[in-house]
Amino acid sequence: xxxxxxxxxxxxxxxxxxxxxxxxxxxxxxLSTSLKPKSEIFAWPPTLWPNEWTLENYSALFAGxxxxxxxxxxxxxxxxPSAFFLDWFxxxxxxxxxxxxxxxxxSTLAAYSLTRFRFPGQxxxxxxxxxxxxxxxxxxxxxxFLVMADLSxxxxxxxxxxxxxxxxxxxxxxLMWAFFRGxxxxxxxxxxxxxxxxxxxxxxxxxxxAWPGIVAAAIFTLIVSWNDYLFGRVFxxxxxxxxLTVGVMHFFDGTHVDWGLMMASSVLMTxxxxxxxxxxxxxLVAGFGAGAVKG
Amino acid sequence: xxxxLERLSKSFGANAVLKxxxxxxxxxxxxxxxxxxxxxxTTLLRLISGLERASSGSIHFGSERVDHLAPADRNIAMVxxxxxxxxxxxxxxxxxxxxxxxxxxTSERVDKVGAVAKVLEIAHLLARKPRALSxxxxxxxxxxxxxxxxxxxxxxxxxxxxxxxxxxxTMRGELKRFHLDLQTTSIYVTxxxxxxxxxxxxxxxxxxxxxxxxxxxxxxxxxxxxxxVAGFIGSPPMNFCDVIVTEQAGRAALVLAGRSFPLPDHxxxxxxxxxxxxxxxxxxxxxxxxxxxxxHAIPGSVWMxxxxxxxxxxEVEVAPKVRVCAEVKAEVxxxxxxxxxxxxxxxxxxxxxxxxxxxxxxxxxPL
Ligand SMILES: Nc1ncnc2c1ncn2[C@@H]1O[C@H](COP(=O)(O)OP(=O)(O)OP(=O)(O)O)[C@@H](O)[C@H]1O
Ligand SMILES: [Mg+2]
Numbered sequence: 001x002x003x004x005x006x007x008x009x010x011x012x013x014x015x016x017x018x019x020x021x022x023x024x025x026x027x028x029x030x031l032s033t034s035l036k037p038k039s040e041i042f043a044w045p046p047t048l049w050p051n052e053w054t055l056e057n058y059s060a061l062f063a064g065x066x067x068x069x070x071x072x073x074x075x076x077x078x079x080x081p082s083a084f085f086l087d088w089f090x091x092x093x094x095x096x097x098x099x100x101x102x103x104x105x106x107s108t109l110a111a112y113s114l115t116r117f118r119f120p121g122q123x124x125x126x127x128x129x130x131x132x133x134x135x136x137x138x139x140x141x142x143x144x145f146l147v148m149a150d151l152s153x154x155x156x157x158x159x160x161x162x163x164x165x166x167x168x169x170x171x172x173x174x175l176m177w178a179f180f181r182g183x184x185x186x187x188x189x190x191x192x193x194x195x196x197x198x199x200x201x202x203x204x205x206x207x208x209x210a211w212p213g214i215v216a217a218a219i220f221t222l223i224v225s226w227n228d229y230l231f232g233r234v235f236x237x238x239x240x241x242x243x244l245t246v247g248v249m250h251f252f253d254g255t256h257v258d259w260g261l262m263m264a265s266s267v268l269m270t271x272x273x274x275x276x277x278x279x280x281x282x283x284l285v286a287g288f289g290a291g292a293v294k295g
Numbered sequence: 296x297x298x299x300l301e302r303l304s305k306s307f308g309a310n311a312v313l314k315x316x317x318x319x320x321x322x323x324x325x326x327x328x329x330x331x332x333x334x335x336x337t338t339l340l341r342l343i344s345g346l347e348r349a350s351s352g353s354i355h356f357g358s359e360r361v362d363h364l365a366p367a368d369r370n371i372a373m374v375x376x377x378x379x380x381x382x383x384x385x386x387x388x389x390x391x392x393x394x395x396x397x398x399x400x401t402s403e404r405v406d407k408v409g410a411v412a413k414v415l416e417i418a419h420l421l422a423r424k425p426r427a428l429s430x431x432x433x434x435x436x437x438x439x440x441x442x443x444x445x446x447x448x449x450x451x452x453x454x455x456x457x458x459x460x461x462x463x464x465t466m467r468g469e470l471k472r473f474h475l476d477l478q479t480t481s482i483y484v485t486x487x488x489x490x491x492x493x494x495x496x497x498x499x500x501x502x503x504x505x506x507x508x509x510x511x512x513x514x515x516x517x518x519x520x521x522x523x524v525a526g527f528i529g530s531p532p533m534n535f536c537d538v539i540v541t542e543q544a545g546r547a548a549l550v551l552a553g554r555s556f557p558l559p560d561h562x563x564x565x566x567x568x569x570x571x572x573x574x575x576x577x578x579x580x581x582x583x584x585x586x587x588x589x590x591h592a593i594p595g596s597v598w599m600x601x602x603x604x605x606x607x608x609x610e611v612e613v614a615p616k617v618r619v620c621a622e623v624k625a626e627v628x629x630x631x632x633x634x635x636x637x638x639x640x641x642x643x644x645x646x647x648x649x650x651x652x653x654x655x656x657x658x659x660x661p662l
Contacts, residue, residue: 186379189346194393194440195367208383 034264057264081250088247099164099225111176129170164225172217179213303352330501372441380425387421449481552614581643582621592636
């Protein structure tokens, strides 16, 4: 390689390192803070590499609330918020998985019928689905809260699932619609001629072809339902029913913030998504790309 | 298996695409549906395959009426114009899918797929995905998928249209060869008349949803039944000129651009009245450049000259806006706008009624 090529590479990699550092710094800082004892968090000069290592924040989060509820009920005030962390985490997992399952399945079926069956309005429906995204979701939250209240669903995980399905389904459907439009009808017809039933064609021919789109839709839904704060804040109120995002706000108690717990929860919230991304990123890129071109 | 269509019609809304077709495709023949774009060829194929429902009329395979049957139950195989390979499956799975669906055990399936792949010379590609194949290879996979099932009827929708000229010529021969070996009734859609002429036992020339002529390639070429078939078949297309019937030395004659020449022998004199207007059709291959003083030649001036390989096309304007194209040897020189004359091979003259478009009855009978 000649000198210019080498120099070009050097500049490129330096830029990559700088950008990566900037992007990752908050994460690294959170990780570092979560592993420091309280005394060191505000130490000056700040330490990126803790002088003293501790897992006390994590063990507080994983302790669970059993200790406080042994032998009858504890008064709510006596239980520290960190005791509910495991509940919150499970709530978030349940809500995210439930939302993702519903949104992905329903949007896939809806998008398929939108591209394959003829009915009035076939063309406008996918675009109408996007209109909702022009309005900030806070506009929808309070009407939805009233609906949930009428249905006596407030403070249940189901209300969160339904709320997230409402805001993710249209986009997923549009994404899958763009995908199915790119799947030529002929390959389905070829399978029909080959002797397959309609259902078999859908399962064996259409779904595998649309797989990147399904992955993209699933990841989108996961991200939205895992990271949302607004719906959880409005719909839920008992401590043990909160999703993670709302729950960790209890580490602020008006007068002081427990940064160690806060950062440890942030790390634990980020890890599942980061792992998922690492596993699925190839599908994700293919999915969004295909949707963008055809849509 | 014989395919019979009775009063078969198909409309999309108000658009009548096929109009009361009555056709019988005999068993074991290679039949071509030939016609311009949009004439309903694909629609007809889809009706036969069951992917589309007829608006009225019926379809019979042998003695069985099939129009109520799903594609899966008709035991047909179809090669789609776009090949329509399953993108997520490798070549072997593509070819074997029909067998898998029909519950053929894996070991038998592998054998059959292998055998077909060998015939098609794609055995080395079995593990590849369709996107890693060239157009010609994809086409072979599509053919293999159809062949492996030993269907009663083969339906092919312009399978060669995506290939380059050379590969197309090779594949034409191979397809014909497969048909000779397998003897499966084949219905082949194309708008390439060379394919139709070289491959078929019978050609159905279609236009605007109506079969214009259903006959052997020779007959379609030499005895076109109407102006459409005459103009559609043959390259370069047939010349058409308005002529008037007259009498010359006690015999019927035709007048074109002020020159008269005897009526060819294969037309029935008694049926032609003097003064009747007709359309004369003559293929460029049957036109020669003549001396201007030849009494039967029609004089004019050279309007356009084009070289097409070993031949040269010379268009001669014999009257304002009336041009006759002659296909001559490439060595023949013709200078633009220079005087020239054309003469017709009388045996090859076609005459049509301008009102009905139908060919005039001939006295020499069929081929
Ligand atoms: N699903 C459909 N809905 C409405 N009109 C259709 C449909 N399919 C075909 N047509 C119309 O039917 C006519 C015949 O179409 P068809 O595809 O059979 O033509 P073709 O002869 O195969 O043409 P080509 O040589 O271009 O493939 C066209 O006018 C087309 O617009
Ligand atoms: Mg077609």
